[in-house]
Amino acid sequence: DAMVIQNPRYQVTQFGKPVTLSCSQTLNHNVMYWYQQKSSQAPKLLFHYYDKDFNNEADTPDNFQSRRPNTSFCFLDIRSPGLGDAAMYLCATSKHTGTSYEQYFGPGTRLTVT
Amino acid sequence: GQSLEQPSEVTAVEGAIVQINCTYQTSGFYGLSWYQQHDGGAPTFLSYNALDGLEETGRFSSFLSRSDSYGYLLLQELQMKDSASYFCALYNQGGKLIFGQGTELSVKP
Numbered sequence: 001d002a003m004v005i006q007n008p009r010y011q012v013t014q015f016g017k018p019v020t021l022s023c024s025q026t027l028n029h030n031v032m033y034w035y036q037q038k039s040s041q042a043p044k045l046l047f048h049y050y051d052k053d054f055n056n057e058a059d060t061p062d063n064f065q066s067r068r069p070n071t072s073f074c075f076l077d078i079r080s081p082g083l084g085d086a087a088m089y090l091c092a093t094s095k096h097t098g099t100s101y102e103q104y105f106g107p108g109t110r111l112t113v114t
Numbered sequence: 115g116q117s118l119e120q121p122s123e124v125t126a127v128e129g130a131i132v133q134i135n136c137t138y139q140t141s142g143f144y145g146l147s148w149y150q151q152h153d154g155g156a157p158t159f160l161s162y163n164a165l166d167g168l169e170e171t172g173r174f175s176s177f178l179s180r181s182d183s184y185g186y187l188l189l190q191e192l193q194m195k196d197s198a199s200y201f202c203a204l205y206n207q208g209g210k211l212i213f214g215q216g217t218e219l220s221v222k223p
Contacts, residue, residue, distance in 0.1 A: 040216070042215050045210060090157070097209035100205060101203075103211065105158070107155065107156050108155075108156055
């Protein structure tokens with residue numbers, strides 16, 4: 001089945017220790033998104049790629065960066081995690097920006113910062 | 115700016131009908147999407163309305179009134195498995211989704 005895969009499902013890191021979260025997709029979609037979701041809150045868009053074009057949200061902290069080496073993979077790098085970065089990180093895809101109303105989400109990576 | 119309002123929680127019984135309302139403020143509005151998210155799970159796309167009126171998909175229907183900046187999700191023949199959070203989301207001219215805070219639906223036996 002075509003899908004969005006996120007690894008790991010659970011990640012524990014130490015305060016200030018860089019961490020990378022991974023996302024892959026077999027849907028061959030052009031657009032990939034990273035969202036942060038804290039408990040009982042809405043998913044908050046961090047950035048998205050349309051093909052290789054990177055689009056950062058204005059309020060995404062510099063501490064968060066992303067890479068998309070090819071169509072299938074996208075990575076979220078948190079350079080110096082703080083306690084406030086503990087959250088669920090969701091990766092999503094859409095065919096193209098014209099169909100961004102329908103996004104396909106991965107199961108998420110729950111990040112704990114100790 | 116852009117904003118959405120939806121009730122934080124709704125409770126209903128099995129077999130009943132429930133309506134989750136969503137009002138929004140935005141410029142460059144394209145449409146309104148609805149997503150379901152079970153506890154600890156991924157959001158799943160339910161429906162999208164670009165035009166006024168009702169869209170029906172099985173037990174779920176979604177309605178949009180662009181003139182009133184208002185939409186709702188209607189769930190019929192409620193089942194226990196429908197207990198989840200439901201998010202309305204603005205699809206705007208930036209080609210992105212802006213999610214509401216979500217409505218937690220509890221279905222009781």
